[in-house]
Amino acid sequence: MKKLWAIVCVVGFTAFWTYGFIALSGVMGDRPTEGINFVLCLLGLGAGLTGWVQVMRHAPRMHGRRAAARARLEEEVSEGTS
Known part of the structure; x- marks a missing residue:
């Protein structure tokens, strides 16, 4: 269903x-x-x-995942420098 909404979005804006x-x-x-x-x-x-609203509604929420990945990366960097 996400692909259909993405196509509607692209065709609509075109x-x-x-x-x-x-x-x-x-x-x-x-x-x-x-x-x-x-x-x-x-x-x-x-x-x-x-179409854009529907794509954004079905998109996964990435903020928490990005924040956790950034915290792990900063932790690895700080461990590597000490």
């Missing part, structure tokens, strides 16, 4: 940046901008953020 650039270039340039570009940009942003 759509956001792609259609956002198209919409922005239409606003800044001399061509008319279609409203569907803004809609697709916002849908891409929503999908990307939803």
Whole structure:
């Protein structure tokens, strides 16, 4: 399930940046901008953020493991220098 959410995240943010650039270039340039570009940009942003939140929800909490590994490393270094 994590892979599916990761794919949704990547595709969503890709759509956001792609259609956002198209919409922005239409606003800044001399061509008319279609409203569907803004809609697709916002849908891409929503999908990307939803996918990112779900990936972060299923990701393991690493803070405690990192802190324990760092403490062991510092202990080994201090033992090695004395």
